[in-house]
Amino acid sequence: QVDASRQTTKISANVAGFLGTTRIALNDNLLKQCTLPEIRSVMAHEMGHYVLNHGVKLTLYFGIFFLVGFALTRSLFESAVRRWGDRWGVRGVADPAGLPLLALILSAFFFVLTPFSNTVTRATEREADTFGINTAREADGMAKVALKLGVYRKLDPGPLEEFIFFDHPSGRARIRMAMDWKAAHLPAGDVDPGGPATGTPTQP
Template identity: 70%
Template sequence: MHESMTFRSALIAFTTCLLLLKALQAQPPAPTPVNSPAFIEAKSFDPAVATKAWLDSVPADKRAKSDAYFEGGYWLILWNFLVGAAIAIFLLNSRFSAQLRDFAERVTGSKTLQVVICGIVYILVVAVLSFPLTLYQFFIREHQYGFATQAFGPWFLEQLVGLSVGLIAGIVALSIFYAVFRHAPRTWWIWGTLVAVILSFIGNFITPVFVEPLFNTYKPLTDATIRDPILSMARANQIPVTQVFQVDASRQTTRVSANVAGLLGTTRIALNDNLLKQCSVPEIRAVMAHEMGHYVLHHGAKLTIYFGVVALFGFALAKFFFDWALRIWGERWDVRGVGDPAGLPVLMLIFVTFAFLMTPVLNSIVRQCEREADQFGMNCSREPDGEAKVALKLGAYRKLDPSPVEEFIFFDHPSGRARIQMAMDWKAAHLPCPNLDATEPATE
C-alpha cells in the first residue's frame, strides 16, 4: 500500500513537472519594461551624437595646438623629401660620389669592400647634412609642443647609437644589393625587390627584440591589476606569453605606446610607462587589445607583402629612370652603371621621390591594417569608452577631425574621429536589445 501510494505520488509529481516544463517552454521571454534603463539607453543611444560629444569634450585651445602640430608634419614630409633630393643631387653634381668610388678602388680591389667604404662615407655624409632638419624635427619641435622630456645630451647620444645601428644595417643591405646589381645587370630590379622584402621581414623580426632595448629598459610589469587582464586577453587569443613588460619611455617622451611583437619564441608584450601613468585599466585594455590585433592578424607579414608589391613597382621605375638619367648625365656624374657605387645617390634620388609621391598609398596600406586592429581590439577588450578616451589622449599630437582628403593623404592611422565613431558604433550594436513588439503599449 505504501509502495503503491509512493508510486502514484511520484507519477503525479513527474506529470506535474512535465506540464510545468511545457508551459515554461511555451511562455515567451519576459520583455524588457519600456521604462527600464537598458530599454531607454538602447532606444536613445545615437553613435553619431555620442561621437560628437566626445570630440566636443576637448577644449578648443588643445584642439588648435594638436592641429597645428600635426599639420606641421605635412610640411616636414615635403622638407624631408627636398633635403634628401638636394643631398643626392649635390653628391652627383659635385662628383663627390665618383671621387669616393675612385678612392675606394685605390684602397682595395674587392668590389664588396669598395661598396662598404662608399656606403659608410655616404651614410655619414647624409646624416651630417640632414642633421639640422633632424635636430629641428625630433628635438626642438618636440620640446616646443611639450612632447619631449629628454635633454640635448642624452638625445644626441641616442642619435649616435641609432646612427651606428643604421651604419651596420645599411652596409649589410648595400653589400647585398650591389652584389645583385653586379650579377644581374638587366634583371636587378626584380631580384632587388626580393632582397628588399627579405631584409624588411628580418628587420621587422630583429628591431622590436634586439634594437629597441638599446634605447630603453624593459622590466616585468608587477602590478597584477593591469598585468593579469592583459595576459587573460593574450591567452584568449593564443598569444604565447607569460609576462608583460613595461618600458621607461617617459625619460624621452610623453607619448603613449605599446606593442606585441616577436617570432619563434621571442614574442613579447610591452607597454610604456606613459601608458601606465596616463590611462585607466579600461583604456590600457583597449590599447593592448589593439596591439594584440596586429599580432593575431599577422600584420607584420601582411605589410611586408603589401610593401613588396609597392617595392616591385618602385624598383621597376628605378630601373627605367636610372638608365634614362645615365644616358643624359652619366658622363657628367662619372657613373658607369647600376653596379657602380658612385650611382648610389641616383638610386636614392629616385627612391626618395618615389616614396614622397607614394605617401597616400603607403599611408592607406598602414591605415587599413590599423583599422583592422581597431576592430579586433574592440571585440577583444569590449571597452568602447576606453577606446574613445585613448583616442582623445592620442589627439594631443594627432589631429582629431581631419577632412576625408586630408586623412587619405597624410594619416597612417585612423583619425580620432574615425576611431571614436567605430567605438560608438560597436557600443550601439552591443547595447541590450529589447523586444519592441512586446513592450509597446497597444493602441485602439
Template identity: 55%
Template sequence: MEVEAATRAYLDTLQGTARATSDAYFEGGYWLLIWGTLVTLLAKWLMLRTGLSARFRDWAERATPRRWLVPALYAAPYAVASALIVFPWSFYTGFVREKRYDLMSQSLAGWLGQQAIGLGIAVAVGALLMTVIFAVIRRAPRRWWLWGAAALALFTSLGTLIAPVFIAPLFNTYAELPAGPVRDRIVAMARASHVPAAHIYLFDQSRQDKRISANVSGLGPTIRISLNDNLLNQASEAETAAVMAHELGHYVLGHAWQLIGLLALVFLAGFWLLYRLAPAILARWGGTWGVRDVGDPAVAPLFSALAVVFFLVMMPVMNTLVRAQESQADLFGLATACEPDGFASIAMKLSDYRKIEPGRIEEFLFFDHPSGATRVRMAMQWKADNRVRPATCSPLR
C-alpha cells in the same frame, strides 16, 4: 543620432588652444613631408654634383682589392655624409620642433646620443644591404630589379625579426611589467587570443617623449608584448586594455606578414622604376658625377633620390593600406577588451600630436591610422551595437 551625439560629446572635450595646437602640429607635418623630400633631394644632388659620392667609391676601391666588399666600405662615409648634410633639418624637425610643442622630454645631449646610435645602425645595415644589392646588379644585369626587391623584402623580414631583441634595447630599457591588475588583464586577453604572453615588457619611452605607445612586435621566436611607461602612467586600466587589445589584434590578424607582403610589391615597383630611370639619367649626367653605371656604388645618391620621390608619391597608397589594418585591429580590440569608452578616451588623448577631426581627403592623404574622430565614432557605434556585454568579454575582466 545617439552614436553621433556620443561621438560629438567626446570630440568636444578638445577645444580652444589645445585643439588649435594639436591641429597646428599635425598640419605642419604636411609641409614637413614636402620640405623633407626637397632637403633630401638637395643632399643627394650635392653628393653627386660635387663628386663626393665618387670619391667615397674611389676610397673604398683603394681600401680593398675585393670588388664585392667595395659597396660595404662605401656605405660608411656615405651614411655619415648624408646625415651631416641634412643634420640642420633633422635637428629642427626632431628636436627643436618637438620641444616647441612640448612633446620632447629628452635633453639635447640625450637626443644627440640616440642620433649617433641610429647612425651606427644605419652604417651597419647600409653596408649589408648595399653589398647584397650591388652583388645582385652585377650578377643579374637584366633582372636586378626583381632580385633587388626580393632582397629588400628579406631584409625587412629579418629586421622585424631581430629589432625587438637587438635594436629596441639600444634606445630604451625593457623590463617585465610588474604584477597587478594591468598585467593580469593583458595576460588574460593574450591567452584568450592565443598570443604568446610569457613576457610582457614595459619600456621607458618617457625619457624621450610624451607619446603613448604599445606593440606586439617581432616574428616567430622573437614575438613580445610591450607597452611604454607613458601609457601605464597616463591611461586608466580600461584605456590600457583597449590599447593592448588593439595591439594583440595585429598579431592575431597576421598584419606583420601582410605588411611585409605589401611592402614587397611596393619594393618591386620601386626597383623597376630604378631599373628604367637610372640608366637614362646616368647616360646624361653620370660622366659629370663620376658615376660609371648602375653597378657602381657611387650611384647610391641617385637611387636614394628616386626612392624618396617614389615613396612620397606612394604615401597615400601606403597610408591607406596601413590605415585599413589599424581599423581591423581597432574592431578586434573593441571585441576583445569590450571597453568602447576606454578606447574613445584614449583616442582623445592621442590628440596631443594627432589632428582629431580631419577632412576625408586629408585623412586619406596623410593619416596612416584612423583619425581620432573615426575611432571615437567606431567605438560609440560598437557600444550601441553591443549594449549587452558579449559573453566572450567576461573572462577577460
C-alpha cells in the same frame, strides 16, 4: 612594459618580434596615465595585430613595395644614363657618380608611395581596432584613448589629409567607431565596463 617616460610623455603600445619572439609591449606612460578600461582596449587592439598576423602581412606588402621601387629606380636610372649619361659623366649603375641620381629617383618613388603605404598600414590598424573593441568591449575606453592620443595627433583631419599623412585612423574615426559599436551592442540601461551607465535609471 617599456620605460618610455624618461624620453616622452606619449602613450603607446606595439607588437614586436617574429615567430616565437613576438610580444606585446605597453609603455609606462600608458600604464600610468590610462584607466584599466583604456588599457584593456589598447591591449585588445595590440592582440588584434598578433591574431590577425599583421606583422607578416605588412612585411609582405612592404617587401613588394621595395621590390617595385628598386626595379623602377633601376629602369629610370638606366633610361636617364642613356640620354644624359655622357653630359653628367655617369657610365652606369655601378658608377659612384650616379649615386645622387639613384637617391633622387628612389626618394621620389617613396615620396609618391607614402599615401598608399599609409593606407595599407591604416587598414591594418582599422582591423585591429575592430578586433579590439569586439574583444575588450570597452567602447568608452577606446574613445578616451583616442582623445588622449589627440594631444599629439590631429583628431579630425580632412579626408585628403588623412589619406596622405595618416598611418592610423583619425581620432574622430576611432571615436565614431566606438560610439557606433556601443549603440549597437550595449542597449540603453546597460553598463559599458569602460564608462558610466547609459540610459535613465529607474526609481525603486
